Amino acid sequence: MSLTTSSRFASVIESGTDWRDTSKKVLEQLEQARTENDGFNVGFIYVSDHLCDDLSSILSLFKSVLEIDHWCGCVGMGICGNGTEYIDKPAISVMIGHIDSDRFCIFPNGDIDDGKAAKALEPWLNRQEPYVVLTHGDPVMDANPSSVLGNLEELVGGFVIGGLASSRSEHACIADNIGDSGVCGIAFSQDMNISCALSQGCAPIGDVHTITKSHDHTITEINAKPALEVFENDLRLMAMNKDVKPSEEAAQDYEQLFKGEVHTAFLVKGSDRGEFLVRNLISIDEERKSICVAQSAQAGDRIMFVHRDNDTVKEDLSRTLCQLHERILKENGEFAPKGAIYISCVARAFSDFGNPDKTGEMALVKEIIGDVPLAGFYASGEINAGRLYGYTGVLLLFL
Numbered sequence: 423m424s425l426t427t428s429s430r431f432a433s434v435i436e437s438g439t440d441w442r443d444t445s446k447k448v449l450e451q452l453e454q455a456r457t458e459n460d461g462f463n464v465g466f467i468y469v470s471d472h473l474c475d476d477l478s479s480i481l482s483l484f485k486s487v488l489e490i491d492h493w494c495g496c497v498g499m500g501i502c503g504n505g506t507e508y509i510d511k512p513a514i515s516v517m518i519g520h521i522d523s524d525r526f527c528i529f530p531n532g533d534i535d536d537g538k539a540a541k542a543l544e545p546w547l548n549r550q551e552p553y554v555v556l557t558h559g560d561p562v563m564d565a566n567p568s569s570v571l572g573n574l575e576e577l578v579g580g581f582v583i584g585g586l587a588s589s590r591s592e593h594a595c596i597a598d599n600i601g602d603s604g605v606c607g608i609a610f611s612q613d614m615n616i617s618c619a620l621s622q623g624c625a626p627i628g629d630v631h632t633i634t635k636s637h638d639h640t641i642t643e644i645n646a647k648p649a650l651e652v653f654e655n656d657l658r659l660m661a662m663n664k665d666v667k668p669s670e671e672a673a674q675d676y677e678q679l680f681k682g683e684v685h686t687a688f689l690v691k692g693s694d695r696g697e698f699l700v701r702n703l704i705s706i707d708e709e710r711k712s713i714c715v716a717q718s719a720q721a722g723d724r725i726m727f728v729h730r731d732n733d734t735v736k737e738d739l740s741r742t743l744c745q746l747h748e749r750i751l752k753e754n755g756e757f758a759p760k761g762a763i764y765i766s767c768v769a770r771a772f773s774d775f776g777n778p779d780k781t782g783e784m785a786l787v788k789e790i791i792g793d794v795p796l797a798g799f800y801a802s803g804e805i806n807a808g809r810l811y812g813y814t815g816v817l818l819l820f821l
């Protein structure tokens with residue numbers, strides 16, 4: 423049994439053979455948490471992409487059986503719950519809760535400029551001061567996701583957190599109803615006691631550098647030196663720290679040796695926590711001594727190279743959660759979260775940290791934050807403070 427309850431929330435995560443079997447397992451357990459005066463009026467639901475074609479039936483069934491009209495969530499290649507993750511199999515993660523109806527407002531799918539979100543939110547915004555906005559989105563939306571998130575932040579004014587759906591079929595998102603374009607979500611008012619945290623999962627290799635010459639996605643100079651030269655120097659530092667001995671042909675061997683583990687990271691301007699946006703290395707041009715990255719780069723951008731593996735993910739997640747625990751304890755006098763939403767990068771979904779029992783990051787989350795109702799998924803892009811991240815984990819706690 424995976425049912426986890428608190429005074430305000432109840433969560434279940436289950437896997438099954440098909441949508442009916444999986445839904446039945448989840449609903450039977452949630453019904454055990456129901457009481458005559460529980461007041462459950464909102465649900466968070468994450469469904470694996472194996473069940474994407476049946477999402478409409480799943481949502482209709484949950485609305486009917488649980489008598490809850492307000493739902494938000496999306497599909498993911500992996501979903502997670504309290505201490506458990508299901509990757510690449512039929513599964514559903516659900517958390518239901520009681521939140522005063524005037525403290526939240528759900529807005530539908532759209533690109534923000536289409537006015538749908540404004541129409542849904544404006545009457546509520548006239549009465550409430552927004553605090554946190556949990557957002558889900560389509561990673562292949564027509565508009566630039568970063569621009570859409572910026573427009574959402576400007577419209578609502580709250581702290582925007584969430585993730586983009588991940589799927590091998592439709593990138594369906596839920597905001598009372600199902601849509602597959604733009605972003606949607608739920609805004610919470612200042613009356614809600616919510617705390618959020620971001621785990622970067624990567625460790626810097628060398629110093630922070632300054633891009634001095636670039637064009638679009640191609641960086642030709644860093645610190646007034648050939649970009650590839652600076653990159654190779656940082657990789658040599660990493661090689662020494664990891665006690666590995668690559669051959670003399672640096673560029674090719676480093677690229678092969680650290681394939682998938684080394685990325686570029688753009689420092690977030692104005693961040694007092696040293697946050698950075700991790701972006702993939704696309705290619706290396708040895709002749710021109712340049713590197714191509716998955717973000718448009720400009721002269722003056724601050725950049726560094728980072729390393730990601732099981733150890734860096736585990737260490738950073740543990741440190742982030744412990745710091746969050748300490749911060750909440752200091753601010754509230756106790757650490758007693760009532761519910762949680764966790765969104766992690768799909769690239770982290772298959773990591774078990776080398777644990778003999780094959781447990782992934784959810785075991786670590788549960789160990790530090792406790793047996794708290796939790797629902798979540800593995801995203802194709804994570805959202806924090808209105809910015810689109812990669813390789814990160816974001817946690818939202820209802821206190």
